[in-house]
Amino acid sequence: MVKAVICGYYGKGNAGDEALLASLLQMLPQHVVPLVLSAEPVRTRRRYRVQTCDRMSAWLVWRALRQADALILGGGSLFQDATSWRSPLYYAGIVGLAQGMGLKTIAWGQGIGPLQRRFVRNLTRRAFSRCTAVSVRDVASAELLRQWQVNCTLAPDPVWALQEKPAKHxxxxxxxxxxxxxxxxxxxxxxxxxxxxxxxxxxxxxxxxxxxxxxxxxxxxxxxxxxxxxxxxxxxxxxxxxxxxxxxxxxxxxxxxxxxxxxxxxxxxxxxxxxxxxxxxxxxxxxxxxxxxxxxxxxxxxxxxxxxxxxxxxxxxxxxxxxxxxxxxYRDRCLLHQEFLAEAFRENSY
CATH class of the missing domain: 3.40.50.2000 (Glycogen Phosphorylase B;)
Structure with missing residues (x-):
């Protein structure tokens, strides 16, 4: 079994990011055991039946990474400074910590930008250039990574393939x-x-x-x-x-x-x-x-x-x-994100 810490904008009550997490868990290979960093770890644990820890507890995050084999940077616009320049600092810090520990770092289903500040752009470039594997959800992000000489898999947003449930009432x-x-x-x-x-x-x-x-x-x-x-x-x-x-x-x-x-x-x-x-x-x-x-x-x-x-x-x-x-x-093409994860977590790659 492989232990993977999943990092994203989870537990914040944002439906888009929660849908991305549900899609990621749906696509994750069976031999990968996830631990999700969340702002509301109890709710996230109950909703998805996964291990969790508080995303803002430095000690708990450090301990989770120490016990893991990989870090997955979950989908969405995590690296952008249109909303706040502090957000990319957080994710760059988590990625840098994981990479410093020697973990396999996988960026999945990313949408990069806007990057309006030079230091945020440099942080983002550094984070992605050191990732083991990267998948993105749009052409603009793929083109930016190409300019940075970072290889990536391009496929539609993973939520296209999310398995819905009947809506109550x-x-x-x-x-x-x-x-x-x-x-x-x-x-x-x-x-x-x-x-x-x-x-x-x-x-x-x-x-x-x-x-x-x-x-x-x-x-x-x-x-x-x-x-x-x-x-x-x-x-x-x-x-x-x-x-x-x-x-x-x-x-x-x-x-x-x-x-x-x-x-x-x-x-x-x-x-x-x-x-x-x-x-x-x-x-x-x-x-x-x-x-x-x-x-x-x-x-x-x-x-x-x-x-x-x-x-x-x-x-x-x-x-x-x-x-x-x-x-x-679109659903079929979106499943390239699932194939990407299968390749990134091939059992003989550990």
Whole structure:
């Protein structure tokens, strides 16, 4: 058996990162025993039935690494300084510690950047250049690594292959359903949010849909959902989630998604659901381009609520989702991340 410490943005209540962890555990070879660094180790242990420890306890992290054979840097945008420059410092420190101990270090399903500060860029380059193996989820990250002369495996985001679970109580909610996922952001100003709310009210009146407000991260999304719901004229629900696999299952019962969150758009696309994006981040913009998803940049939102409503109504009536063949193709390509792990953890490589 091989012991591997898994490091990522886990236990923070972010559905995208939890979905990445669930995908990683699903793809991990059977002979690899994981220990997950988490902000809420008890909850993570109960949810995934794995060993855990507190990600912010230097002693516990050091001890976990001392007892491990490998470190897996879990998927997502861990090395980026658009949100905070402190985050990449943490991950670079964990990677450097593991590499100093002689552990095999594997970066899996990564999306690198934005890297706006030179010292963060240098830290990131150093961390990846010393990894045993690297897989990434987008072309821009692969190109950056190529510039740094770091070999990598490129495949779609691992959550494409996440096995969903049936969503509890979804059938009890009126149909048709439209999901909305907004998050706090400095560019989502009160006037812009007011415009979105006015547009949603008009959209719901025109379509007679049940609006599902889905906070992907309670600390950033819940307050917005609670502000919107009382203003909606007809059926609406704030949908809380516990298991990201069940969250992915919700989109099987949704007609359209209006979303800012990258993984909300991905989960919806994987369920053959129509998507309309509001982009706050390059990864969302890239998703829009790759999958021909209509939408707006957050800073370029229409000021006229009627214009916004009309765009949503047009897409609701005539927009197209991915075909079954397209979805299957992305899931198959995504499994390159699983093959990557199998190769990285070949039993005779220890």
């Amino acid at each position: 979804l059938a009890d909610l009126p149909a048709p359903r439209v999901a909305v996922t907004l998050r706090s952001h400095r560019a989502l100003t009160p006037p812009r949010l007011d415009t979105i709310v006015k547009a949603l009210i008009a959209f719901q009146k025109a379509t007679d849909t049940c609006i599902l407000l889905i906070p992907f991260q309670q600390s950033q999304d819940r307050a917005i959902a609670e502000r919107i719901q009382p203003q909606l004229p007809d059926s609406s629900h704030i949908v809380d989630w516990e298991d990201p696999r069940e969250l992915k299952g919700i989109y099987n019962g949704v007609e359209m998604v209006i979303g800012m969150r990258f993984h909300a758009l991905l989960m919806a696309s994987a369920a053959a659901c129509r998507c309309f994006a509001i982009s706050y981040d390059p990864k969302v913009t890239q998703f829009m381009q790759d999958f021909e998803v209509p939408g707006w940049e957050l800073q370029a939102l229409p000021e006229d609520a009627q214009e916004m409503t009309q765009a949503w109504l047009e897409h609701y009536a005539n927009g197209e989702a991915l075909t079954a063949a397209q979805i299957e193709a």
